[in-house]
Amino acid sequence: MKRILKIKLKKGILAKPISPGRELHPGVEAMGAELREKIKERFGRSFHIREVDTGSCGACESEIISATNPIYDIQRFGIDFVASPRHADALLVTGPVSRNMAVALRKTYEAMPEPKFVITLGDCAKDGGAFKDSYYTAGGVKEILPVDYHIPGCPPSPETIIKALLAFLSK
Amino acid sequence: MERKNEIYYEVEPGRFTEECIGLHKRLESPVMAYFAEDLRKESGKFRIYCVFLDRKAGRWEVASTNIPGNDPKMPSLAQEMYSASLFEREMAEMFGICFEGSPDSRRLALHDEAWPEGLYPLRKDFAPPAPAQKAPGERSEYRFKKVEGEGIFEVPVGPVHAGIIGPGHFRFSAAGEPIINLETRLGFTHRGVEKMLEGMDAREAVSLTEKIAGDSAFAYSSAFCAAIGKICGARVPGRAKVVRAIFLELERMYNHANDIGGIATDVGFSFPNALASVVKEGLLALNGKLTGSRYLKGVNRIGGVAADIPEEGRVLLLESIGLAQKDISEIREILHSSISFMDRVDNTGILKKKTAADLGITGLAARASGMRSDLRAVFDGDIYNACGFRPAMEEDGDVLARLDVRFSEFDASCALIRKFAAMLGSLSEPPGTETEWEPKEGFSIGCVEAWRGPLLFWIRTRRDGRIERCKIVDPSFRNWQGLCFAVLGNIIPDFPLCNKSFDLSYPGNDL
Numbered sequence: 001m002k003r004i005l006k007i008k009l010k011k012g013i014l015a016k017p018i019s020p021g022r023e024l025h026p027g028v029e030a031m032g033a034e035l036r037e038k039i040k041e042r043f044g045r046s047f048h049i050r051e052v053d054t055g056s057c058g059a060c061e062s063e064i065i066s067a068t069n070p071i072y073d074i075q076r077f078g079i080d081f082v083a084s085p086r087h088a089d090a091l092l093v094t095g096p097v098s099r100n101m102a103v104a105l106r107k108t109y110e111a112m113p114e115p116k117f118v119i120t121l122g123d124c125a126k127d128g129g130a131f132k133d134s135y136y137t138a139g140g141v142k143e144i145l146p147v148d149y150h151i152p153g154c155p156p157s158p159e160t161i162i163k164a165l166l167a168f169l170s171k
Numbered sequence: 172m173e174r175k176n177e178i179y180y181e182v183e184p185g186r187f188t189e190e191c192i193g194l195h196k197r198l199e200s201p202v203m204a205y206f207a208e209d210l211r212k213e214s215g216k217f218r219i220y221c222v223f224l225d226r227k228a229g230r231w232e233v234a235s236t237n238i239p240g241n242d243p244k245m246p247s248l249a250q251e252m253y254s255a256s257l258f259e260r261e262m263a264e265m266f267g268i269c270f271e272g273s274p275d276s277r278r279l280a281l282h283d284e285a286w287p288e289g290l291y292p293l294r295k296d297f298a299p300p301a302p303a304q305k306a307p308g309e310r311s312e313y314r315f316k317k318v319e320g321e322g323i324f325e326v327p328v329g330p331v332h333a334g335i336i337g338p339g340h341f342r343f344s345a346a347g348e349p350i351i352n353l354e355t356r357l358g359f360t361h362r363g364v365e366k367m368l369e370g371m372d373a374r375e376a377v378s379l380t381e382k383i384a385g386d387s388a389f390a391y392s393s394a395f396c397a398a399i400g401k402i403c404g405a406r407v408p409g410r411a412k413v414v415r416a417i418f419l420e421l422e423r424m425y426n427h428a429n430d431i432g433g434i435a436t437d438v439g440f441s442f443p444n445a446l447a448s449v450v451k452e453g454l455l456a457l458n459g460k461l462t463g464s465r466y467l468k469g470v471n472r473i474g475g476v477a478a479d480i481p482e483e484g485r486v487l488l489l490e491s492i493g494l495a496q497k498d499i500s501e502i503r504e505i506l507h508s509s510i511s512f513m514d515r516v517d518n519t520g521i522l523k524k525k526t527a528a529d530l531g532i533t534g535l536a537a538r539a540s541g542m543r544s545d546l547r548a549v550f551d552g553d554i555y556n557a558c559g560f561r562p563a564m565e566e567d568g569d570v571l572a573r574l575d576v577r578f579s580e581f582d583a584s585c586a587l588i589r590k591f592a593a594m595l596g597s598l599s600e601p602p603g604t605e606t607e608w609e610p611k612e613g614f615s616i617g618c619v620e621a622w623r624g625p626l627l628f629w630i631r632t633r634r635d636g637r638i639e640r641c642k643i644v645d646p647s648f649r650n651w652q653g654l655c656f657a658v659l660g661n662i663i664p665d666f667p668l669c670n671k672s673f674d675l676s677y678p679g680n681d682l
Contacts, residue, residue, distance in 0.1 A: 003505055004442050051335045055360040057678045059385025059466050061335050062429075066455065069448035083333035098681075099285040100359045101338060104330050130382045134363040135292055135299035136281075155385065157465065 028159060031166050032077040038169040039078040043089060046078045047169070049119075050088035052108050055137065056095035059155040060122040064092070067158035074162060085109070090117040093145075096124040096131040097138035109145050119168060121151045121161070129154070175401065176230045176550065177616055184245060187236040191221045192251050194232055200224045201531025201649070203231070204616075204627050205248070205258035206642040207266045209295045211240035217268060219245065220629070221255070222616070229550050231616050238268070247273040254531025254649060265293040265365075280358035280681055283311040292366050318344035318352045326663060330359045337677030341666075348662040353655045360681040368641040373399045373473060373610065376638060381468045384645065384679035386429075389422045390621030392471035398617025398628040399473045403636075405608035410598040411475030416554055417488070417591045418458075418467050418476075420584040423622040424495065425454040427577040427584075430674045431502060434574050437668040438515040443502045450498045457491045460484075474608050485592050496585045503578050516570040520669035522657040523568055532653040534624015534646040536673055539576045540568035546620035558590045568657075573672040610636020623647060623676065645679030 039047045053061055067074045068081065082088050085108045097105060109118065120141045123129035127140040141147055149171070151164040182190045195202070204222040211217065216237040223232045238245050247270040249256035257279065259270040264278040267289070281292070288311070291297060318325075323346045330338035338359035344352040364383050368376055380395040381388040393415055400407060407415075432447025455465040462470045462478040470478045480488065506512050522532065527540040537544050545562035547555040563579035565572035614631040624646030631639040654673045658666055 003501075003508070007446065007501060007505075052331055053335075053337050053360070053677075055362050055678070055681075056337070057382050057385035057388075058337060058676065059382075059388065061337065062385060062466075064335050066448075066452060069452050070445050071449060071452050081335055095360065096362060098359060098361050100280075100282045100361060101330065103284070104338065104359070108331055124382075130379050131362045131364075131367065134367050135297075136286075136361055136363040154382070154468070155466070157459075 028072065028162060031162055032074075035077040035079070035162065035166045035169065038166065042169060043078075046080060047165075048080050048082045048087055048089050049092050050082055050085045050090070050108065050112070051092045051094070052105055054093060054095035054101040054105050054125070054141070055098035055131075056122060056124055060094040060125075060153075063153075063155045063158055063161065064094075064121070067161050069158075072158045072162065074158075077162075079165065085111040086113065088112050088116070090119055090148075091145075092119050092121055093141045094120075094122045094125050096128040096134070097141055097144060099136050099138065102138055102144055105141070105144055117148045117168075118145050119149045119151065119165075120147050121153075121156060123152060123154045126150050126152065177233060178230060179233045179235055182234055182236050184236045184238055187219070187221075187234060188246050188248055188251070190234045191223075191248055191255075194221075194223045194234060195252050198223050198225050198232060200226070201254035201528070201533070202248070202252055202258060203531075203533075203625070204629060204642060204644045205255055205262075206629065207262045207268060207293075208631065208640045209240075209266065209293065210237075212295060215240045217243050217266060219262075219268075221248070222627070222629070224549070224625075226544065226549050233616075243267065244269040244271055246271050249274050252531075253529050257648060257652070265291055267291040267294065277314060278358075280361035282358060283313050292363060297366075313356060315342055315356070316352060316354050320346070322346050323351065339677055343663055343666070345663060349660050350658050350663060350666070353658050353666075355651055355655055357651065357677065358681050360678045362678075362682070364682040365641055365643060368638050371638050373403075373632060373636050373638060376641075377471055377473065378469065381466075381471075383643070383682065384676050385466055386426055387422065387621045387623070387626065387645075387676065387679060389418050389467040389470065390619050390626050392468075393419060394617045394619045394621075394626045394628045395630075396471050396473045396617070397619065398615050398630040399632070400608070401615040401617060402613040402630065402632050403473070403608045403611045405474040407475050408598075410479070410595065412554055413591050413594050413598060414476050414478070414480055415471070417480065417588055418462070418470060419619060419621075420588050420591075421454060421458055422467060424492070424581055424584050425451050425458070426622045426674075427581045428454065428495070428499060430671060431499065431506075431574065431577055431581075433671045433674065434516065434570065434668065435502075435506060435512070437671050438512055440506075440509065440512055443505050446498055446502055450495045450502075453491060453495055457488065460487060480592075480595060485595060489589065489592055492585050492588055496582065499578070499581050506574075513571070515665075515668065516574060516672075518567075519570045519665050520657040520661055520672060521567065521569045522653050524566075526656050527568065527653060530652045530656065531649045533649060534620070535576055535580070535622070536573060536650050536653050537624070538563055539565045539572040541566045544625075546618055546625045550618075554591070554594070555587070558587055560587065570668055570672040610634070621646060623674070623679075624650065643682060645676060645682070647675040647677075647680040650675050651680060 149168040200223040208218045326343040329340040340356040428450040432444035435443035459465040524541045612634040617628040627644040629642040
């Protein structure tokens with residue numbers, strides 16, 4: 001316990017420059033503040049997202065998780081990733097939609113309460129990306145669900161994700 | 172026929188089983204790859220290859236045979252070598268080859284609910300239905316193994332899980348608390364990668380291989396480039412080899428940091444995870460600074476690498492891994508001195524050495540169960556041998572063993588990177604270290620020890636350098652079965668912990 005406390009005090013709050021390669025882009029704080037305002041205005045206090053992987057390579061998931069690490073700490077702006085679609089305001093979908101995932105994706109969407117939004121993340125989710133011509137993909141999420149917003153990238157960085165969510169909420 | 176690091180034995184169909192079992196016993200190797208090729212247009216036959224690893228001699232031994240194209244069937248190898256089972260199921264669904272006496276003939280990636288029987292994607296005459304359009308034909312339902320008896324209940328989980336993670340279905344049968352049977356059903360991220368690679372230009376295909384499994388993007392492109400390079404005789408400059416090795420270790424390090432944190436999270440210990448995720452972020456940011464891509468995409472070329480590590484990059488690299496190593500050793504101290512943490516991981520999710528060997532478990536999970544297998548130590552002439560590399564190993568096969576292998580490997584990677592960085596000073600080939608090469612017809616194996624284990628590509632190219640057939644074997648493919656055995660007798664709440672200690676790939680398995 002003492003050790004943990006010591007490291008905690010030594011490191012301090014990480015969402016600020018601490019060492020080479022770990023600096024946060026200066027724009028993130030400003031974007032975050034704006035994001036928090038928008039969420040307050042449009043969703044009361046917080047914006048809950050349910051993530052679904054429909055056949056992504058995992059890099060998009062890794063970057064979404066990175067956005068929640070102590071350096072970006074996206075939760076402090078009022079965004080949270082929830083375990084159930086029943087708690088979600090928006091569905092964040094990655095991957096080109098493998099035929100095996102089409103039903104699960106639709107069911108997850110149907111389980112969400114209204115009003116609901118669908119955001120796609122990563123080049124695959126847009127139109128199938130590199131897997132567009134495969135015999136086993138649906139060619140993007142738009143073939144299955146109505147999509148409200150798209151976050152491009154392969155994968156989009158945590159900064160891009162924060163920026164894009166701000167743009168979506170400002171729409 | 173002998174070629175560098177690869178020996179091919181051409182045998183009669185009747186002698187194939189005997190030959191494979193002979194190799195399996197003599198080399199003490201599980202089936203490393205076992206796949207088919209559709210040569211019906213050329214010879215009216217399907218060609219079958221079964222690959223084994225000779226660890227001592229540092230080479231691949233491959234038995235191959237031809238079976239008739241009009242009625243493709245052959246005896247199943249899985250009765251004698253269980254590690255062949257999944258490969259046979261894969262060949263059956265992709266090529267329509269019937270394995271007589273197979274212990275399990277259910278489909279893997281092509282789900283019964285989404286894809287009709289009798290439509291075999293890897294056959295050359297396969298005509299794909301349009302995307303999003305339903306493939307015509309009868310659909311059926313998957314047959315799960317049923318465990319019945321008084322008080323036994325089933326817990327189905329997935330494909331959509333609670334966390335931010337890939338899709339897969341797990342079905343537990345439990346009596347009271349302990350798990351009696353776990354069945355995994357995967358294939359949810361199947362995208363038809365092997366078929367997509369067919370007909371692609373090798374140069375253009377490199378970027379597709381980086382999108383197969385994102386957390387191993389660099390390992391994938393490295394193994395792919397190695398196979399094509401071997402076919403075409405592309406000489407990789409010394410400096411490019413060292414740069415590749417550095418990036419491969421960086422990929423291993425960020426993933427190990429991620430899993431170390433993940434294992435702590437799965438017992439509800441959040442602080443080490445917060446610290447580990449800072450380490451991971453630092454390493455991803457380092458990748459980004461060195462190459463322009465946090466996941467090392469766009470770096471590999473068939474004849475070398477596109478991103479060099481110049482002097483200032485070398486300084487940043489050494490400084491960053493120093494910080495990462497310090498943080499990880501602090502996490503190790505915290506975890507090892509926490510009684511409640513150790514109580515959860517010690518003796519949990521044991522994969523016995525014998526079971527691991529029978530299933531053909533490879534890589535990190537095998538090393539945690541007392542098998543010293545690591546491709547980095549196998550292939551001669553590799554720069555790892557020059558650094559006196561020895562694979563990490565633990566005996567117990569439990570969650571703690573898999574965690575400790577990660578800690579050891581993290582340290583080993585740091586030490587290797589320091590040695591590699593020192594080598595860079597003496598290798599002054601021009602930056603953009605990439606040689607020219609000409610496309611050639613041929614076939615070969617390319618491999619690397621990715622962070623989960625050995626990753627294999629077997630590729631045949633056409634004369635114009637386009638890919639005719641590409642078989643990929645991800646370490647997760649067989650290791651998922653290891654997880655199913657490791658959880659037996661454990662309670663369901665320990666499943667996430669066991670699962671994280673393996674941390675297997677969905678997209679690498681499903682392809």
